[in-house]
Amino acid sequence: MKLTHWLESLRTRFSSNRTQRRILKRHRTEHKQIPANVENLEERVLLSSTTYDVTPDSGDTNSAATGDVDPTSIDHDLIPEETVTDIVTLTFEDESQIPTADIIFVVDESGSMGGEHAWITEMALDLEASLELEGVTDNRFALVGYLDKGSLFNMSPAEFSISIYDSSGTLVDSAVVSPEYEDNSAGNSGFINAEFNLPSDGTYYAVVETTDLDDQGIVSIDAENYDTATAGSSGDTWSVEGNYSASGGEVVEAGPDNGTSYGSGSVANAPRLDYEVNLEAGTYHVWLRGREPNDNGDRVHVGMDSQVVTRSGFGTLEKLSWVEASATITASTSGTRTLSLWMGEDGVIIDKIVLTKDTNYTPTGQGPSESLQDGSGVYQQNTSSLEFSFLFEDNSSTVTSQAVTLNEPYRNVVTPTATEHTYTFTLGSSTDLFFESLTPDASYEWTLTGPSGDLVTDRGFDLNDSLLTAAAGSYTLTVNAVANSSGHYGFRMIDLSAPTAITTGSSTTAMVNPVDESVVYSLAVTSGNQYYFNATSWDGTSGARWRLVDDSGNVLFDSALSDDQDLLTASSTGTYYLIVEGDVAETASTARSFDFTVEDLGSVASRTQALTLGTAVSSSLSTIGEEEHYTFTLGSAALLYLDSFTDSTSLNWSLTGPGGNVIESQAFTSGNQVLSLASGSYTLSVDGAGEANGSFSFLLESISSLASTITPDTAESDTLNPAGKSHVYQFTVTAGDKYSFDSQSWSGSSAARWKLVDPYGNILFDETLSSDVGTIHFHEGGTYSLLIEGDEADSGTPGYTVEVISQGTDTSSPAPLDLSQVVSGNISASLEQDTFTFTLGSGGLYYFDAITDNGPVRWSLSGSTSGSVVTNRTFASSNANDVADGDVILDLAADTYTLTIDADTGVTGDYAFQLSELSTVATALTSGVGATAAFTSRSSQVYSFSATANDRFHLTMEEWGGASDALWRVVDSSGGVVTSGALGAGTGNVTLTAGGAYYLLIEGDSAETVLNRALDFEIELEAMTQTAALTLGSLVMDSISTAGDTHEYTFTGTAGETLLLDFDSAATTDHQILLRSPSGEVLLTTNYSSSNVVTQISSLTLEETGGYQLVVSAENSSTGAYEFQLSVKSDLVLDHDVAGELDGVSA
Incomplete structure (x- = not known):
């Protein structure tokens, strides 16, 4: 109910200049001059909000009002039964004459108030009494803007309904609200009252629906x-x-x-x-x-x-x-x-x-x-829209001195205008308590008062440090809302005085009965020890949680009962509390059980041992969450090789050293690893993924110690025993030598591989063991290593025969460059230049992949007729975020080119690169099919796909934990970069206007310290039949007229906004709506259903700011009309007016 009343016109009669201020206060009295029935008040027309004489008296010597009033208006937003008192000040410039006032009440009654209006009469009586007490007499009262009596809820030309659904889509209750009506003898008071009884705590939908305006015409x-x-x-x-x-x-x-x-x-x-x-x-x-x-x-x-x-x-x-x-x-x-x-x-x-x-x-x-x-x-x-208005009130009684049972949840509603809620409990002895906030929101505060005064004063519900010791006696807990907050709060007061002790390593069953209560356990911890919390089973609902609280009251974890908690290191020796909390929204009458185990894995030091290079390690992880650590020290830089004998995709190894992480959680089955390491101390750790454990075995040794000599032009035959073992061979080359690599036989798994490693640890090729490798031109002399790697999943003793075949020597300068092959070299002296040449018979798109992170090493490219293409670009500025989109692709014409590698004065060192034509090295992608790669973090990969003109391109990155400077780019057939982004994020909606061949570049950061990263991604291409901008809050009506049509709607969303998608109607249940984020993530996919409000109305909170895409389609070649509305959600605030518009038809 919204009331505005104006003290509009003041008529004064006076002759002196002294100012007198008089205060009007509400005071109830009776007066014969004021009509008892407000309907008979004198009607006046409101002209302005300034003071004037409404009806000048012909006898007045000064007909214009000269007084003033403060404030000139008073606005209130009142709920039923609420009373507000205001003070209004009238100022008169002269009091020699008896002042008089004309009072005009202006009531804004446009759909917000109706029924009984006796309060206006009461206000007039009170105001008249106050005026007379101050000597202001002969006053007149009038009512302006008094409209026909209306309804609180409904300003529309048709009845509508308010339906309440729970979070599962089940209808809880509903009420039909008639069009605004007049009072009648039935005692209507202007409010259409509809009371909804909510069965449990949780999220509810209030759905407002009306009849079709088109039908009303x-x-x-x-x-x-x-x-x-x-x-x-x-x-x-x-x-x-x-x-x-x-x-x-x-x-x-x-x-x-x-x-x-x-x-x-x-x-x-x-x-x-x-x-x-x-x-x-x-x-x-x-x-x-x-x-x-x-x-x-x-x-x-x-x-x-x-x-x-x-x-x-x-x-x-x-x-x-x-x-x-x-x-x-x-x-x-x-x-x-x-x-x-x-x-x-x-x-x-x-x-x-x-x-x-x-x-x-x-x-x-x-x-x-x-x-x-x-x-x-x-x-x-x-046929467009109609207005509605309603008010939701909390009809729950005010909480006053409600008795609290420890460990039970309590939920209620408190508003800024309500009195504080109070709860009481009594302790028979000193007790450790933990206040558990079920609504971590700073908008609510709690105070705990006991025999010695306040133990806690105005502490926010968002704060976790709520562990306290309370002496015996009676306590009062007070909850209040802060500022303008209004809504639900919830809490538990948990008794920590007699918890059940946890035995580490043994299964514990927590019986939660009733299902919304808590069970408390104590855990004795030792400083420095690591603990793993294994959730074995839970037969209740998803809202149940468990949390660990340390002896200072800090919450160390808080998660669903279905989630394990990985290693947690105790910061001190003492007692921690593990609280198993039932779901406060569950209504089941039977007890729920939760099985879990806490594993004490001891200290890291107790699970760490020295590793001797060249000695195989065989061990096992026997306990969930267990880790094993091995340390070694290198006195100088070394080229090492880890040979895995472990056939388990769930057991991982990691390596850290002076420069940080070298390997991060790499599966033993992801291939053996060449490690070029600097001097210093290293730790190799083995752990299981999730709850995995089991046996593992590996060997870490320098490549040179493992190697046997292989003689070029002589076949080498051997067997791998076991089948997952590796053999290492070495041979010496001179700069200019050329060799090819012939795999003559292999009897084992197709997953086995062979690799060639240069003296600096760069991988020159990595192919299946059954594949031949063409001629490689060696531009740097030295010792090279050939690795024969079996498959850990293979069995038996497979045999192989390989041969390194000499293809002569070419020492010409510039040296011929083998395109699409990894080229390595070394700047061995200051100001040295290494030059390479190649000839293109036709033009093409090329990409320079700088594999090594050589900041001072540069490369230049020029053509005999094309001139300079690239000048002095550093290796560190050649890929990923370090090079601009416009410079990354080399559009080379037919010509003979020279590529020069040099460095700053005084700089020496090795380098590696690959110059490739995109079409030659690209791996084909299929729309809608994911791609997985064991991505070498410092290099780049090229993929290709074909698109039709105006297709929408979506890239979803499922997994990437590497450097933030790593990048992806989409390149069209002319070499232009269509779009690009960080490798950790995809893209939601890019229009490929040209169609044809496209390339996707995945570019690692050459400065990355971790050698390998897991990379999972997927592209999707969509052809749109039509596209339109979407206005949030507007009703969209259209039709899929032809089977296979897709309709696109785009809009800009803001992070933090909550959207409601109302899929109002569709011709078939095959009609589908899909919503994508700016980064390409599919946020929502829903088919039309008229039977379930959760399917019909979907809610989601946006995490990104940017362009969003909504696509409407129909599966199974269906066609027909559809209607939907996407709106920014406005949360209902209890005891506040709600108003809005309904677009022409239905909800």
């Missing part, structure tokens, strides 16, 4: 807004007159009121008003809002298309009211036509005309809002 016209006016044959006319209770503040009145009348047979001679309306074909009921001044002024005629209907009698002389004409009128076809209003008897007053196709419709109050007019002034039927 309403046209609503304010009578004064006519198109043309024609006078009657007797000189009678329609005139526009002001009326504060009229819909638009004005009415039309037939005059002069001298007894003239026109029957239905003489309407052609009567004064006429014409209105242009656009109607659908159909039969219409005619409603008129008007008033008759007397029994001889109550007739009016309405007509269209030669049809004339008459209405006699409005039933009241005092106010405007609704009546229906004696018959209907029919529009035989759709289109624009003229609606005419004729005087039947002069004196009749008309405010509004309403046409409707709905037989059951009855307008009330001021009726529906006036229909829109087009640019030519033609009224249009109401």
